[in-house]
Amino acid sequence: DTVDEKNFLEVFHLQTSEKIWERKFASIMPCYPTFADGTLFLATQSSQLEEMVATGFLPPRLKHGHLFAFDCATGDYKWRETATPGPIVGTPIWQEDLLYVPYREGITVHDAQRGKRLRKWTFGGGRINAPAAIKGELLLCTLSEGVVARNIRTGRRAWEFRVPVGLEARFHDLVH
Secondary structure (H helix, E strand, C coil): CCCCCCCEEEEECCCCCCEEEEEECCCCCCCCCEEECCEEEEEECCCCHHHCCCCCCCCCCCCCEEEEEEECCCCCEEEEEEEECCCECCCCEEECCEEEEEECCEEEEEECCCCCEEEEEECCCCCECCCCEEECCEEEEEECCEEEEEECCCCCEEEEEECCCCCHHHHHHHHC
16 A cells, blocks of 8 residues: 555744654545644544544544644644544634534533543534634534534533524525
8 A cells, every 4th residue: 555645744833844754544644733832732533543534524424533632842642532522523622721512513621631521511412513713711613503512611601692493594595
């Protein structure tokens, strides 16, 4: 099996542009890395780095997403293969040593140092259809029927905006 030259993750020094390390992949390059505190967090749809598929590709057979953390300086694993309850649909968000990971049915919150899942939030049957964002103490998620905000400290729903009946198709087109 040959590795296509497009299937590399390469890390470069910002000031010198020298390559620090690289990883080869046997299939499509993973998407949506997050960099924080000397760590590269990588969200994938496969538990085998050699068989990754793009994060945005969500075939129905996928049951889980997976997270990996690499030391930015060396490329060594800090932790690996922490599973999420469903396919990952957006970029993990790092804030104050916590990693918020949007998966199809909700958000998982992980200890960024060890990868351990601390909490799981779902949205009452709604599916996340766009990456999440954090603003202050609110985590915002775009669902197929509107937008929901949760307080990141308590996990409680802070507010919700539902698209009025009849506008769902138009809203769906706007967020895609």
